Amino acid sequence: MGRLFGTDGVRGVANADLTAELALGLSVAAAHVLAEAGTFAGHRATAVVGRDPRASGEFLEAAVVAGLASAGVDVLRVGVLPTPAVAHLTGALGADLGVMLSASHNAMPDNGIKFFARGGHKLADELEDRIESVYADHRTGAPWDRPTGSGVGRVRDYDEGLDQYVAHLVGVLPNRLDGLKIVLDEAHGAASRVSPEAFARAGAELVTIGAVPDGLNINDGCGSTHLDLLKAAVVEHGADLGIGHDGDADRCLAVDHTGAEVDGDQILAVLALAMREREALRSDTVVATVMSNLGFKLAMEREGIRFVQTGVGDRYVLEEMKEHGYALGGEQSGHVIILDHATTGDGTLTGLMLAARVAQTGRTLRDLASVMERLPQVLVNVPDVDKSRVTSSAELATAVAEAERELGSTGRVLLRPSGTEPLVRVMVEAADIEQARSVAGRLADSVKSALG
Structure with missing residues (x-):
């Protein structure tokens, strides 16, 4: 068995690579490994479990919930919510772990499993390796330690999660979005309810597309990986800007009022200047990956902002940020981490902060994004x-x-x-x-x- 965990959890074709048996087994293994690591010391463990709208998420969620409960973990099932919402709720509810079922920007046949540790942070590589090892041992005959009677986990739906997460997003905005007309493309994904609700509460006038998930249409010609519909809608409706998410809404790309794309590097540049202005950019430093455009590096140097590079993957950006206490980091693909308000990339939060900068300055997004010139x-x-x-x-x-x-x-x-x-x-x-x-x-x- 090759390494199951990639840069963003376990991912593959649902019911072929990622089966119900694998999902159940990994969940039990994760519970055992985290218990051995002392995460559950002295108390009964609780997990937050969420998913995106993919049809396969229904049976995979059932498998994960069954695995966790069979290992003695109580489960709060939050339903269809973005990955960053599951991470946030894991921390906000004091849960011992979180599980998100999503293949992010991948096509509908794929699905994936992401685990979050206490506080809503992604698991370290060594814990993922240990989970794989325990899972592999079980497949070759090592028995599970199975609780019985009152020791098995209990499962309940936690319907308050959506409102709690939206309230958090709106509550951290530096200013409202009144006067802005914004097009949102939800990729028929996990943010189809969350993102429009958050932007509306913040005061924006909205046009929403790609927000009717049916379990099969996620990322299908829409969202951050297919921006043509968003570009056309922004121009058609005379909007100030457009925001495009991927299937699990951990990333965000934007479109200015002319229909031109604003990528993750440009978003980072705009947010870096905004955060420095309100003294929220700790050490005047932004973290990004080796995939960032050279134009981003040159722009940050010109503006007196230090640029720290990492390997590709938002987890490595996050590790660098946590180790040195930096507040902002991200990827060209639109994974942006604002560490004071999120433990992972959060596309809805990023879009809200970008729109807040437009509203606060009165400048167009096109003008703000011109702080950097993208080299070919x-x-x-x-x-x-x-x-x-x-x-x-x-x-x-x-x-x-x-x-x-x-x-x-x-x-x-x-x-x-x-x-x-x-x-x-x-x-x-x-x-x-x-x-x-x-x-x-x-x-x-x-x-x-x-x-x-």
Whole structure:
């Protein structure tokens, strides 16, 4: 069995890779591991369990709840809510762990399991490894320690979760959104009720699209991975801006009043300046990944804001933030972490804070986002290759070295295996878009040749 946990939990095709048996077994293993780590010391454990609207989430939720209860954990079932809502409620309710069933931006057939520790934080790598090990031992015959009688966990629905989370979001805004017209694209996902409610309570006039989930249409041609509908709606309705979420609403991309995309780097830049202005940007530092556009780095340097880079994945951004006490970090993809108010990327919170900056300054989002100039960046996904050999292939290393020599100091190359999908990502940045495309195309061919 290969490593189950990727950069964002366990993910795969529901009922093929991610089965009810696996979901149940991992949940029991997580309960045992956290108990051994002392998380449940001296008290009966409680878990918060939520999901996105995927049809497969219904049976996977049942499996997770059964596994936790069979291990003696009481379960608060919060239903369809965003990933950051489950993380927030895990902390706010004093729960010992949280479980979110979602494959985020992936297509509907996929699903995933994310575990949160006490306080709503993602599990450390060593705990994930231990959960896998305990689960594997059980599959080979090691028995579970099973409580009986009053020792089994109890399950109840916690319907107050949505209102509690929305109240938190609106309560942390620095100012209201009155006077703004905003289009929200909910990707037919987990924020279809939460996000419109939060923006409306904050005073915005709303146009909402992609907010009728049926279990099968999540991320289907809409949301942050498909912005065309949002762009058209913003222009059609004369809105000030648009906000697009992914399926579990842990990320946010935006569209300005002209219909132009505002990506995660630009959102980070806008929020960094806003937070520094109100003295909330601790150490005048923002954290982002190696995938961030070079234009972001240059903009932060020009504005006197320190930029700290991490590996790809919001968990690594979060680890850096927690270790050094930084307040803001995120990814170009739209995962933005505002650590004073969230323990993970929160797309609804990010969108609210971005809109609040527009309302507070009276400037357009287009004007605010112009603080940074995006240098041409080309990303090519190469599927059906052995992504585990990205760093060990001599052929690929030679191709990368040649590309770097060609680009010189005006560009860069990054190859990395996806943490959530079976493919290799090729990123090339250059001063000229045609050069970036040419180099990226050649490198993609080299990946196919070397790893296919």
